[in-house]
Amino acid sequence: MEGQADRDGDLRFQPTAGSAVSAFQHLEQAPEDPILGVTVAYNKDPSPVKLNLGVGAYRTEEGKPLVLDVVRQAEELLIQDRSRYKEYIPIAGLVEFNKLSAKLILGDGSPAIGEKRVATAQCLSGTGSLRVGAEFLSKHYSQHIIYIPVPTWGNHPKIFNLGGLSVKTYRYYDPRTSGLDYEGMLEDLHAAPPGAIVLLHACAHNPTGVDPTQDQWEGIRQLIRLKGLLPFFDSAYQGFASGSLDADAYSVRLFVGDGGECLIAQSFAKNMGLYGERVGALSIVCRSATVATRVESQLKLVIRPMYSSPPIHGASIVATILSDRNLYYNWTVELKNMADRIISMRHQLYDALKARGTPGDWSHIIKQIGMFTFTGLNKDQVSFMTAEYHIYLTSDGRISMAGLSSKTVPHLADAIHAAVLRLG
Amino acid sequence: MAVIDNSQLSLCQKKFDGLRVGYAFAKRKSSSSLKVKSVSRINMALATDVSRFEGVTMAPPDPILGVSEAFKADTNDLKLNLGVGAYRTEDLQPYVLNVVKKAENMMLEKGENKEYLPIEGLAAFNKATVELLLGADNDATKQGRVATVQGLSGTGSLRLAAAFIQRYFPGVQVLISSPTWGNHKNIFNDAGVPWSEYRYYDPKTVGLDFEGMIADIKAAPSGSFVLLHGCAHNPTGIDPTPEQWEKIADVIQEKDLTAFFDVAYQGFASGSLDEDASSVRLFVARGMEVFVAQSYSKNLGLYAERIGAINVVCSSSDAAIRVKSQLKRLARPMYSNPPVHGAQIVANVVGNPTLFDEWKSEMELMSGRIKGVRQRLYDNLSAKDKTGKDWSFVLRQIGMFSFTGLNKAQSENMSNKWHIYMTKDGRISLAGLSLSKCEYLADAIVDSYYNVS
Numbered sequence: 001m002e003g004q005a006d007r008d009g010d011l012r013f014q015p016t017a018g019s020a021v022s023a024f025q026h027l028e029q030a031p032e033d034p035i036l037g038v039t040v041a042y043n044k045d046p047s048p049v050k051l052n053l054g055v056g057a058y059r060t061e062e063g064k065p066l067v068l069d070v071v072r073q074a075e076e077l078l079i080q081d082r083s084r085y086k087e088y089i090p091i092a093g094l095v096e097f098n099k100l101s102a103k104l105i106l107g108d109g110s111p112a113i114g115e116k117r118v119a120t121a122q123c124l125s126g127t128g129s130l131r132v133g134a135e136f137l138s139k140h141y142s143q144h145i146i147y148i149p150v151p152t153w154g155n156h157p158k159i160f161n162l163g164g165l166s167v168k169t170y171r172y173y174d175p176r177t178s179g180l181d182y183e184g185m186l187e188d189l190h191a192a193p194p195g196a197i198v199l200l201h202a203c204a205h206n207p208t209g210v211d212p213t214q215d216q217w218e219g220i221r222q223l224i225r226l227k228g229l230l231p232f233f234d235s236a237y238q239g240f241a242s243g244s245l246d247a248d249a250y251s252v253r254l255f256v257g258d259g260g261e262c263l264i265a266q267s268f269a270k271n272m273g274l275y276g277e278r279v280g281a282l283s284i285v286c287r288s289a290t291v292a293t294r295v296e297s298q299l300k301l302v303i304r305p306m307y308s309s310p311p312i313h314g315a316s317i318v319a320t321i322l323s324d325r326n327l328y329y330n331w332t333v334e335l336k337n338m339a340d341r342i343i344s345m346r347h348q349l350y351d352a353l354k355a356r357g358t359p360g361d362w363s364h365i366i367k368q369i370g371m372f373t374f375t376g377l378n379k380d381q382v383s384f385m386t387a388e389y390h391i392y393l394t395s396d397g398r399i400s401m402a403g404l405s406s407k408t409v410p411h412l413a414d415a416i417h418a419a420v421l422r423l424g
Numbered sequence: 425m426a427v428i429d430n431s432q433l434s435l436c437q438k439k440f441d442g443l444r445v446g447y448a449f450a451k452r453k454s455s456s457s458l459k460v461k462s463v464s465r466i467n468m469a470l471a472t473d474v475s476r477f478e479g480v481t482m483a484p485p486d487p488i489l490g491v492s493e494a495f496k497a498d499t500n501d502l503k504l505n506l507g508v509g510a511y512r513t514e515d516l517q518p519y520v521l522n523v524v525k526k527a528e529n530m531m532l533e534k535g536e537n538k539e540y541l542p543i544e545g546l547a548a549f550n551k552a553t554v555e556l557l558l559g560a561d562n563d564a565t566k567q568g569r570v571a572t573v574q575g576l577s578g579t580g581s582l583r584l585a586a587a588f589i590q591r592y593f594p595g596v597q598v599l600i601s602s603p604t605w606g607n608h609k610n611i612f613n614d615a616g617v618p619w620s621e622y623r624y625y626d627p628k629t630v631g632l633d634f635e636g637m638i639a640d641i642k643a644a645p646s647g648s649f650v651l652l653h654g655c656a657h658n659p660t661g662i663d664p665t666p667e668q669w670e671k672i673a674d675v676i677q678e679k680d681l682t683a684f685f686d687v688a689y690q691g692f693a694s695g696s697l698d699e700d701a702s703s704v705r706l707f708v709a710r711g712m713e714v715f716v717a718q719s720y721s722k723n724l725g726l727y728a729e730r731i732g733a734i735n736v737v738c739s740s741s742d743a744a745i746r747v748k749s750q751l752k753r754l755a756r757p758m759y760s761n762p763p764v765h766g767a768q769i770v771a772n773v774v775g776n777p778t779l780f781d782e783w784k785s786e787m788e789l790m791s792g793r794i795k796g797v798r799q800r801l802y803d804n805l806s807a808k809d810k811t812g813k814d815w816s817f818v819l820r821q822i823g824m825f826s827f828t829g830l831n832k833a834q835s836e837n838m839s840n841k842w843h844i845y846m847t848k849d850g851r852i853s854l855a856g857l858s859l860s861k862c863e864y865l866a867d868a869i870v871d872s873y874y875n876v877s
Contacts, residue, residue, distance in 0.1 A: 022739040030749035065537040085518035124759035158757035276764035287475035297483035305610035307576035312728035313765035
């Protein structure tokens with residue numbers, strides 16, 4: 001063969017190499033994704049007491065990933081069904097899945113569904129639904145500014161920017177109260193230009209776990225409708241936050257109930273444990289059925305050049321479960337168990353900190369809702385916890401309660417205690 | 425301009441009583457034009473039922489996928505769907521490969537979890553896919569010079585590459601063949617990548633316009649990308665010969681262009697995985713940097729699972745690491761991480777020697793059936809066409825599709841008169857054709873070609 005490659009596999013010394021200069025000379029290494037990179041770092045750590053509280057993926061009390069029983073049962077049914085094949089599903093996804101997903105978030109008997117005013121497309125989980133929605137709005141909506149809360153999920157601004165929207169913020173989290181800065185939120189939304197898009201976390205705000213009360217949702221709704229703003233809901237935790245599918249859909253249904261328009265991105269990653277299958281849906285609630293039909297046709301034009309059509313497996317599992325009374329009921333039971341375990345972790349952590357006399361008011365741990373707790377710890381305290389206690393979390397102080405167990409709560413409490421005392 | 429009266433103001437005030445936030449227009453009684461304007465616009469929004477999406481127009485049906493929709497709507501018994509490239513058996517039934525069924529059963533028994541894959545996809549899949557493409561013993565792989573990211577089948581992999589080109593080679597063109605798969609242009613348009621065409625199909629010979637192709641590639645600005653179909657060109661079925669591939673590589677090297685392969689039919693075209701990858705391997709063996717988008721839709725029949733990969737063969741492992749990191753940065757805001765199911769199927773089939781061999785047999789069967797159908801169609805056309813026209817291009821073309829040479833009006837006649845559904849560019853999918861229907865199809869083609877202009 002021509003010339004040995006040297007140890008780096010550097011082709012410069014190989015006579016058959018084309019040009020010596022790579023087309024990629026100017027490329028820099030991108031940093032690891034700040035959230036998913038936590039797991040990368042965790043995996044590298046050899047410590048036996050390491051704890052991964054980074055990504056929001058549910059873990060059992062034994063610290064293991066969980067595949068729901070109903071999911072396994074659905075997969076058995078699918079694999080035994082000889083009439084199933086793997087040909088391309090429609091660009092907008094499985095029809096049955098879309099109907100059932102819309103029904104799940106909007107409620108049985110929602111007039112929006114009855115009046116055929118909802119355009120739904122199966123997309124790749126929450127991220128994919130948000131991205132398709134953003135691209136649709138950047139092509140077909142007059143306003144290209146979206147307001148996102150501070151803080152929000154790290155991936156939100158990137159999704160919207162690449163989707164063709166520009167991003168502005170509204171106040172949300174109040175570090176002084178570890179709660180909602182309601183007045184600040186309303187002021188900032190009031191100052192938004194008419195028609196601007198507003199991203200709202202339907203429930204279990206990520207990363208803070210701080211949600212508006214029902215009264216506050218009503219105030220937000222009135223303001224948004226009065227200012228003619230366009231709500232875009234991110235619903236990633238329906239049923240997972242409180243344990244009740246209906247309760248967790250309250251905010252969305254409140255808005256849809258007034259007859260106005262909105263976008264909704266749904267994810268089945270957490271509530272059905274289908275993370276890696278990438279199942280979700282984008283619904284656009286329109287004023288009329290004719291508009292919804294045209295909107296759906298244009299969603300297809302966004303999707304086709306992105307990935308042609310969505311993956312069949314996860315959506316088939318969801319459709320199987322949602323359309324079968326027994327599976328559906330069993331799902332709600334498993335869902336409540338997951339939500340309850342997380343709530344129990346909240347109480348255990350709170351009690352453990354109180355028992356240690358850790359300085360500060362830690363009641364936000366039990367007031368916040370959903371998978372995450374915004375601890376209020378700063379970057380240095382977080383680094384300290386990782387270095388000294390092998391606890392992995394995002395640098396904003398967000399911990400995934402789903403990654404905790406009764407056995408590991410004491411270790412976490414020790415770490416927080418030490419971090420607060422050392423660097424408080 | 426509307427005038428606000430006090431009653432409207434107090435109404436607004438009431439709505440916000442519970443909010444303890446002052447609103448300028450509720451407090452001030454002067455109707456400054458700014459306040460009046462904003463409130464009247466608000467009142468309008470509330471009063472009318474106009475959708476903010478009222479101006480959204482109805483999109484036309486997808487030219488390829490829309491064919492199946494039209495076919496479904498047709499109630500005629502003789503109807504034939506030669507639109508989408510999805511393989512059908514002789515009974516015109518969809519086909520799930522045996523190895524796929526076995527792999528899925530294995531996966532269910534193993535009880536794999538459903539955790540998020542890394543952004544770049546399933547490691548076992550990525551390893552398998554690059555080995556399939558470049559060969560197990562390939563230097564580029566051994567030297568760590570290939571950046572591989574699992575993508576959403578061919579389309580998703582092309583889109584990731586397009587987004588990468590837009591970001592790191594802004595303004596640089598991609599040259600695409602004339603004609604090419606209909607969705608290529610949409611992908612580059614939506615990604616914001618400019619494109620231009622190089623001559624490819626010669627309607628006079630129903631063959632390759634090689635001189636035109638070479639001339640157009642030579643004329644491209646330095647640094648441009650050239651999109652090449654690795655094998656079984658879609659829609660024409662016309663591939664360069666090995667000698668022609670060498671010349672194409674020569675030109676691309678001379679002119680400092682970058683080859684970008686779309687490999688959607690590896691193993692499916694000739695029946696041999698190695699033979700169908702020979703064009704890509706030729707370029708890589710020369711040490712060229714190339715992009716390769718792969719799809720497992722056809723060769724493993726995994727259409728709806730959306731499984732493929734984007735591979736970037738770089739001149740150093742350092743470049744490959746950096747390229748991969750930037751591809752991940754583009755995937756994260758698009759869908760975060762790719763779907764696990766299809767990737768597991770591929771990894772299980774390729775990783776299991778028995779299943780892998782069985783897969784090769786099934787691929788030979790599929791490509792064999794298509795070759796058989798080509799032969800029967802050719803025989804029928806030759807018999808029915810009394811003018812002595814040479815239909816042998818049907819035999820020379822390769823892969824799932826055949827470019828019949830029919831124009832738009834003639835293709836429409838195929839649907840309207842004969843209930844045969846195909847794309848308007850004259851492309852038919854042989855995968856949707858059975859031996860028993862070849863005669864009917866031949867009648868339709870002869871009628872459309874000679875009686876419609």
